[in-house]
Amino acid sequence: MELQANNLSQFKLKLEDYIGVAPKIDLLIIQKLADRFTGRQILHINSTKSGGGVAEILQRMMVILSGLGINARWEVIEGNESFFDITKRMHNALQGNAEQISQDMWQSYFDVNKRNAEKLDLNADAILIHDPQPAPLIEFKTSGLWIWRCHIDISNPALKVWSLLKKYVGKYDAAIFSVAKFAKSLPLDKFIIPPAIAPMSDKNRDLANKEIQNVLTTLNIPVDKPIILQVSRFDRFKDPRGVIQAYRLVKKYNDCRLVLAGSPATDDPEGEMILNEVKEFAGNDQDISILLLPPSSHIEINALQRAATVVLQKSLKEGFGLTVSEAMWKGKPVIGGAVGGIPLQIIHGVTGFLVNSVEGTALRIRQILNNPDMAKRMGESGREYVRKNFLITRQIRDYLSMWYLIENKGKSVLEL
Numbered sequence: 001m002e003l004q005a006n007n008l009s010q011f012k013l014k015l016e017d018y019i020g021v022a023p024k025i026d027l028l029i030i031q032k033l034a035d036r037f038t039g040r041q042i043l044h045i046n047s048t049k050s051g052g053g054v055a056e057i058l059q060r061m062m063v064i065l066s067g068l069g070i071n072a073r074w075e076v077i078e079g080n081e082s083f084f085d086i087t088k089r090m091h092n093a094l095q096g097n098a099e100q101i102s103q104d105m106w107q108s109y110f111d112v113n114k115r116n117a118e119k120l121d122l123n124a125d126a127i128l129i130h131d132p133q134p135a136p137l138i139e140f141k142t143s144g145l146w147i148w149r150c151h152i153d154i155s156n157p158a159l160k161v162w163s164l165l166k167k168y169v170g171k172y173d174a175a176i177f178s179v180a181k182f183a184k185s186l187p188l189d190k191f192i193i194p195p196a197i198a199p200m201s202d203k204n205r206d207l208a209n210k211e212i213q214n215v216l217t218t219l220n221i222p223v224d225k226p227i228i229l230q231v232s233r234f235d236r237f238k239d240p241r242g243v244i245q246a247y248r249l250v251k252k253y254n255d256c257r258l259v260l261a262g263s264p265a266t267d268d269p270e271g272e273m274i275l276n277e278v279k280e281f282a283g284n285d286q287d288i289s290i291l292l293l294p295p296s297s298h299i300e301i302n303a304l305q306r307a308a309t310v311v312l313q314k315s316l317k318e319g320f321g322l323t324v325s326e327a328m329w330k331g332k333p334v335i336g337g338a339v340g341g342i343p344l345q346i347i348h349g350v351t352g353f354l355v356n357s358v359e360g361t362a363l364r365i366r367q368i369l370n371n372p373d374m375a376k377r378m379g380e381s382g383r384e385y386v387r388k389n390f391l392i393t394r395q396i397r398d399y400l401s402m403w404y405l406i407e408n409k410g411k412s413v414l415e416l
Contacts (some may be wrong), residue, residue, distance in 0.1 A: 001285040004152070007341050007415065008314050009178060014063075014064065014067040015030060015031065015064055015067060015068060015393070017200065018098055018118065018199075018200075018391075018393050019202070019318065021033055021175070021199055021376050021387070021391070022199075022387070022393075022394070023237065023387070023388060023392040023393075023394075024392075024398045026391075027125050027159050027393060027394045028222050028398050029067070030393060030396055030397050030400060031068070033397070033400035033401060033404055034065075034068035034069060034070060034400065035181050035404075036404060037068075037069075037070050037125075037303075037400065037403070037404075038068075038070065039069065039071065040068055040070060040071065040126075040323060041070075041071040041073065041123075041124040041125050041126075042065060042071070042072050042124060042125065042126045042127075042128070042403070043072075043073045043074075043075065043122070043126070043128070043144075044058055044061075044062075044073070044074045044075070044129045045074075045075045045076070045077060045120070045127065045128070045130065045131065045134050045137065046074075046076060046077075046130035046131065046133070046134065047076065047077055047079070047084075047087070047130075047131050047133035047134060048060065048076065048265055050265075050295035050296065051200070051224045052107055052233070052265045052268075052321040053151070053320070054130050054131070054151055055295075055404065056182070056198070056203070056322070057195060057196070057198070057392065057395070058074050058321075059277060060198040060201060060392050061392060061395070061399075062074050063231035063394060063397060064201065064392070064393075065396065073121075073124065074090070074122060075114065075120050075121075076092075077116040077120075077133060077134045077137075078110045078116060079133070080112075080209045081334050082108065083089060083108065083109065083112045083146075083288075084099065084107050084133075084178070084268070084269050085269050086108060087100050087109065087133045088103045088268060088269055088270055090109075090132050090161055091131075091132065091402075092237075093154060093157065093158040093161035093162075094152055094153075094158070094162060094165070095152060095153050095154070095237060095317040096156045096157065096158065096159040096317065097158065098158060098160065099158065100334065101161060102139045106164060109136065110136050110139075112267075113134060113135075113137055113139075113176055114139075116134070116137065117137055117139075117140035118374045119374065120137075122137065122140060122141070122142060123143055123144065124140060124143075125144050125145065125284050126144060126145045126147065126403050127141075127145065127146050127147065127151050128174055128176075128399075129146065129147070129172070129188070129331065130149045130151065131149070131150060131151055131152060132152075132165055135148060135165060135168045135169060136168050137328065138169075138172055138285060139168070139170050139171075139172045141171075142309055143406070145171045145173045145174070145403070145406055146171075147172060147173060147174045147175065147176060147406075148169050148172045148174075148175045148176070149175075149176045149400075150176065150177050150178070150182065150311050150319075151177065151178060151195065151199045151319045151320065152182075152289035152319040153179075153182055153317050153318060153319050153339070153340040154177075154181045154182055154184065155179075155182050155340075156295070159220075162184070163200040165263040166186070166410055169186060170186055170187055172188055172191040173188060173189070173406065174188055174190065174191060174406055175188060175189075175190050175191070176190075176191045176192075176193050176402070177191070177192055177193075178192070178193070178194050178195060178319055178320045178340075178341045178344075179192065179194070179320070179340065179341045179344055182319075182340075183365060187395070189406065189409075191410045193399065194217050194253075194320060194341060194344055194389075194390065194395075194396065195322055195341075195390075195395065196321055196322075196325070196390045196391050196392045196393075196394055196395040197325045197329060197386070197390060197391065197392065198389055198391075198392045199329060199387075199392070202298035202299050202302065203298035203299070203301055203302050203326065203329075204326060204329055204416075205302070206304065207299070207302055207306055207388060209240070209249055211256075211299070211303060211361065211370070212303040212306050214303075214308055215300050215303035216297065216303065216305070216307055219289070219300065219304075220289070220301075221259060221289055221304070222257070223306070223307065224312075225255050225257055225287075226254070226255075226257070226309035226310070226369055227256070227257050227258075227259055227304075227307055227309055228247055228250070228256055228257065228258045228259070228308065228309065228310055228312070228365060229258075229259045229304055229305065229307075229308035229310070229311050229312065229327075230243050230259075230260050230261070230310065230312040230313060230314065230323075230398075231259070231261045231262065231266075231301055231304065231305065231311075231323045231326075231327075232262055232313065232323060233262050233263070233265060233268060233271060233290075234260075234262050234271050234272075234274040234275040234278060235268070235270065235271070235274060236270075236316075237315060237316050237317040237318070238273075238313075238314070238315050239314045239316050239337070240260055240274070240278045240281075240300060240357065241277075241281050241316050242259065242314055242316075242358050242361070243258070243312055243361075244258065244260075244278070244281055244282055244288065244360045244361075245358045246312075246314070246358050246361035246362040247288070247362075249358070249359065249362035249367075250362050250365045250366055250369070251287070251336070253277065253366060254365075254366055254369045254370070256369065257287045257288075257289065257291045258279065258287065258288045258289070259288075259291065259294055259304060259308070260282075260288070260289070260290045260291065261291040261300075261301065261304055262275075262291070262292060262293070263292070263293050263294060263295045264283035264292065264295065265295070275290070275292060275408070276334050278290060301326075302330075303324060304330075304331060305323075305330050306330050306367040308327070308332060308370060309368070309375070310332070310333055310334075310335060310365055310369065310375070311323070311324075311327035311333070311334045311335070312335050312336070312361065313327075313334065313336040313337065313342060314335070314336065314337050314355065314361055315336065315340065316337060316339060317339055317341050317393075318336075318340030318341060318342050318367060319341060320341030320342075320345075321340065321345070322338065322342075322344050324345045324346060324352075325345055325390040326338050326384045327382075328345065328346075328352070328382030328383060328385065328386045329382075329383055329386045329387075330379075330383070331379035331382065331383050332379050332382070333351070333352045333353075333356055333368050333374075333375045333378035333379055333382065334346055334351065334352075334353075334382065335352055335353045335354075335364045335365060335368070336352065336354060336355070337354070337355060337363060338354040338355065338356055341404060342354065344393070345386075347381070347385065350378065350381050351381050351382035352377055352378055352382060353367075353368075355373075370398055
């Protein structure tokens with residue numbers, strides 16, 4: 001399935017529209033690099049066109065790259081339920097879980113990629129393959145620079161699964177990781193490029209108070225007490241049960257509401273099962289709202305984040321956690337698990353708090369609820385920190401810089 005920039009006409013922002021929003025130096029470097037790549041082709045391949053941060057990033061990035069004169073393409077591999085069950089097991093194993101993946105499963109995983117390779121146009125100057133699902137496509141390389149982009153936390157993987165996946169990853173020209181500690185020993189160039197948010201997308205643009213209130217009314221979320229919010233897929237690594245436990249500890253002292261909001265992803269077959277488990281664990285508490293929203297619910301997520309008093313991302317494992325930067329961009333203090341890419345975003349005690357337990361999460365929630373001035377300072381610091389480090393313009397700058405560096409490998413001086 002090919003997604004060209006002209007198929008994404010609802011995203012019309014160009015690089016110039018980020019003037020006054022993104023750091024000026026990022027915009028200057030992007031333009032200089034783009035001049036070097038005018039007419040060249042870059043291809044991104046992942047496993048879903050909606051649901052999850054990768055798809056959201058690519059939707060915006062495609063348009064900006066095309067506006068710069070670069071021929072940007074985005075392909076999505078297709079697979080059946082069995083394929084995505086296998087890759088979900090791989091995902092969990094790479095994040096440290098014990099999973100059983102048989103030799104037949106590995107063969108099926110390869111066969112699905114082989115069928116996709118027969119249908120896809122894999123010719124481009126630079127090809128970025130996102131995450132494990134399409135990793136075997138490297139076996140069908142014909143031309144260009146092939147780069148494996150890993151978005152998940154593989155700092156402590158199940159070794160058998162990593163060793164089998166590594167047979168594919170080791171054949172790439174380079175690999176990108178979100179955080180330095182995720183990088184593995186590989187016989188290729190490695191780059192650290194954190195993900196980023198699109199500040200003027202529907203999920204992150206400014207909303208009028210009326211827009212926010214309309215969303216809350218539609219979702220039946222009262223605003224008569226502080227709102228604690230976590231936005232994430234319904235996944236055990238996001239620890240939704242732990243969030244509910246922390247809320248219950250807070251509720252003994254501070255009257256508040258809890259909202260757990262997430263969207264399904266086509267490459268995550270466990271989502272419905274986890275959602276049902278969370279609903280059962282929440283019970284009949286009228287102050288807990290569990291929302292399964294369509295992947296296109298960007299304004300709804302935006303409004304929920306803006307309405308929240310405190311935002312959580314209490315992950316047990318986390319590749320990066322874009323919801324952290326999303327909430328910080330909206331001036332909210334964020335409490336996140338001290339795992340994966342979250343500590344890269346949260347400066348403890350400055351833009352939010354890092355936690356390691358249910359009890360610690362509850363303590364920090366109460367601290368924010370009871371100190372509105374501190375919460376305001378954290379929110380202001382967080383927004384500026386995101387502006388400097390986690391906007392999509394910085395990520396585009398890094399991708400183009402990496403491409404330029406690989407093509408000029410061995411030179412002691414690179415001039416723009």
